[in-house]
Amino acid sequence: MPVAPDSITLPAGALAADIVVEEATKVIEGVTVLDRVSFTARPGVVTAFLGPNGAGKSTTLRAILGIDHLTAGRATIGGRPFRDYRQPLRVVGAHLTPDASHPRRTARGHLRVVAASNGLPRSSVQWALELAGIDGIADVPVGRMSLGMRQRLGLAAALIGDPAVLILDEPHNGLDAAAIRWLRAVLRSLAAAGRTVLLSSHLMSEIELICDDIVVIDGGRLLAATTLVDFLGGARGPGPGRRVSLEERYLDLVGEL
Amino acid sequence: MRSAWRAELVKIVTVRGQWIGVVLATLAIPLASFLVVATGGLRSGASSTSGTVTGSLVGLLAFGAWSAVITAGEYANGTMVLSLSTVPRRLVLVTAKLLAVATTAAAGAVVSTLVALVVVLGVRAPGAHGFGDPASLVSVVAAVVVVAVLGASVGLITRSPSGSLVVVALALLLPRAASGLLGGLEPWVVGATPDTVIMQIVGGAQLPASQTYPAGMWAAALTMVAAVVVIAAGSALVFVRRDG
Numbered sequence: 001m002p003v004a005p006d007s008i009t010l011p012a013g014a015l016a017a018d019i020v021v022e023e024a025t026k027v028i029e030g031v032t033v034l035d036r037v038s039f040t041a042r043p044g045v046v047t048a049f050l051g052p053n054g055a056g057k058s059t060t061l062r063a064i065l066g067i068d069h070l071t072a073g074r075a076t077i078g079g080r081p082f083r084d085y086r087q088p089l090r091v092v093g094a095h096l097t098p099d100a101s102h103p104r105r106t107a108r109g110h111l112r113v114v115a116a117s118n119g120l121p122r123s124s125v126q127w128a129l130e131l132a133g134i135d136g137i138a139d140v141p142v143g144r145m146s147l148g149m150r151q152r153l154g155l156a157a158a159l160i161g162d163p164a165v166l167i168l169d170e171p172h173n174g175l176d177a178a179a180i181r182w183l184r185a186v187l188r189s190l191a192a193a194g195r196t197v198l199l200s201s202h203l204m205s206e207i208e209l210i211c212d213d214i215v216v217i218d219g220g221r222l223l224a225a226t227t228l229v230d231f232l233g234g235a236r237g238p239g240p241g242r243r244v245s246l247e248e249r250y251l252d253l254v255g256e257l
Numbered sequence: 258m259r260s261a262w263r264a265e266l267v268k269i270v271t272v273r274g275q276w277i278g279v280v281l282a283t284l285a286i287p288l289a290s291f292l293v294v295a296t297g298g299l300r301s302g303a304s305s306t307s308g309t310v311t312g313s314l315v316g317l318l319a320f321g322a323w324s325a326v327i328t329a330g331e332y333a334n335g336t337m338v339l340s341l342s343t344v345p346r347r348l349v350l351v352t353a354k355l356l357a358v359a360t361t362a363a364a365g366a367v368v369s370t371l372v373a374l375v376v377v378l379g380v381r382a383p384g385a386h387g388f389g390d391p392a393s394l395v396s397v398v399a400a401v402v403v404v405a406v407l408g409a410s411v412g413l414i415t416r417s418p419s420g421s422l423v424v425v426a427l428a429l430l431l432p433r434a435a436s437g438l439l440g441g442l443e444p445w446v447v448g449a450t451p452d453t454v455i456m457q458i459v460g461g462a463q464l465p466a467s468q469t470y471p472a473g474m475w476a477a478a479l480t481m482v483a484a485v486v487v488i489a490a491g492s493a494l495v496f497v498r499r500d501g
Contacts, residue, residue, distance in 0.1 A: 066341070082345055094342050103334065119260040
C-alpha cells in the first residue's frame with residue numbers, strides 16, 4: 001500500500017495554463033444539459049467543480065477535453081482548445097473514469113499505452129506507478145483491481161506527462177482514507193507548483209480542505225464561481241458563533257438543505 | 258501520428274487475448290492449407306503456391322474478425338475515452354488505429370504465408386506439383402491487410418464486436434453465396450472479393466468465368482483495395498462526426 005505523505009515534491013510546471021469555459025451550452029435531443037456556463041480555473045489553485053448528480057459536471061469536463069462538442073460557447077486550456085494539442089499529456093492530464101483501461105491489461109501496460117500515445121519515455125511509466133503508489137501491483141490485470149486501485153491508476157495516467165493542468169472527475173470515489181490523504185497531498189503539491197487543478201467531487205469535507213476556488217452548477221446552469229472564502233464568507237451555521245460548512249452552504253445553494 | 262500508431266501497437270501487445278488472436282489468425286492459413294493438401298485436395302497440376310493459398314479464406318475471416326473486435330471492443334469495454342483524451346485529433350487517432358491493425362496483420366500474413374508454403378512443400382506428393390510463382394504470394398499479404406482494415410473500419414462504424422463479426426463474415430462470404438442474385442454483376446463483384454483475388458493472382462486454381470474479374474486480376478486487386486479505402490474513409494468520417 002502506498003504511503004500517504006503530508007506533501008509530495010513535484011517539479012515546477014513548465015507551463016502555467018488556465019482553463020476557461022465561456023458560455024458553454026450543450027443541447028442533446030432538444031434538452032439543454034449545459035446553459036451558458038462560464039468559469040475559469042486558475043493556475044496555482046485547486047478549483048472544485050460541484051453539483052448534484054446530473055448537473056452537467058461530467059459533460060462540462062468532457063467538453064473541456066474535446067470528447068464532447070459544445071452546441072455553443074467554447075472551452076480552452078492555456079488559450080487553446082484541447083484538440084489543438086498534438087501531445088496533450090505534457091499540458092493536460094485527465095482522469096474521467098476508473099473504467100478507462102482494458103480489464104485484461106495490466107497497470108504497467110495501461111501506462112505504457114498512455115506514454116506511447118504522447119511520445120513519453122518508458123521511464124515515465126515507472127515514475128507514475130511509484131507516484132500513485134501502485135508499483136507493487138503494476139503487473140496485475142486492471143480487471144482484478146479494486147475501485148480504489150483503478151482510481152490510482154487513472155491518476156497515474158493523468159500525471160504521467162507531468163502536466164500543467166489536471167482535470168479529475170470524482171477522483172475520490174472508492175479511495176480509502178490513506179488514499180484520500182495521498183490525493184490531498186498530491187493536489188495541494190500540484191497547486192503549490194503552479195499547476196491548474198480542476199476536480200469534481202461529492203466529498204464536501206475533503207473539498208473544503210483542498211480547494212481554493214469553487215464552481216457550482218445545477219441543472220446545467222452556473223450557480224456560483226468564486227473563491228472558497230467568498231463562498232462561505234458571511235454565512236453562519238446553526239448555533240452561536242459557528243461557521244457554516246461547505247456542505248451546508250452547498251446544499252443550501254442547490255436547494256437540498 | 259507515429260506516437261499514436263505506436264500506442265495502438267502497444268495496446269495490442271499488452272492484452273493477451275489480442276495478440277493471441279493474431280497468433281491464431283496467423284495459424285489459420287497454414288492449418289487449412291495443410292488439411293487440404295494432406296487429404297489429397299490439391300488437384301494434380303496445381304502448383305505448391307496455389308496449395309499454399311487454399312486456406313486463405315479461413316485466414317481472411319480470422320484476421321477480419323480479429324481486427325473488428327480490436328476497434329469495436331474499445332467501445333464495448335469503455336476504453337475509447339482514454340484514446341480520445343490522449344490523442345485529441347480524431348483523424349490522427351483513426352488513421353493510427355487502421356495503420357496499427359494493418360501493420361500487425363501484414364506481419365502475421367507474411368509469417369502465415371511462409372509457414373503455409375513450407376507445410377505444403379512438406380506434405381505434397383513428390384513430383385506431382387510444380388513450385389509456382391512465389392512472388393504471387395504477396396497477394397495473400399495484401400488481401401489480409403485489406404480485410405484487416407475492413408474489419409477495423411466496420412468495428413469503428415458499428416461499435417459492436419458481435420455486429421462487426423457478422424458484417425465482416427457477410428462481406429467475405431455473401432458475394433459468392435448469393436452470386437445467383439447478382440446476374441451480370443457476378444464476375445465484377447465475386448471476382449473482386451479478397452479470396453478470389455488471391456486465387457486469380459496466384460493462379461493454378463481454375464475459377465469459373467463467373468468468378469473471374471473480367472478486367473483482369475490486377476484490376477480485381479485494385480477494385481478490392483479501392484473498395485476498402487472507401488469503407489475506411491467512411492469509417493473515419495463516421496468516427497470524426499460521431500465521436501467528435
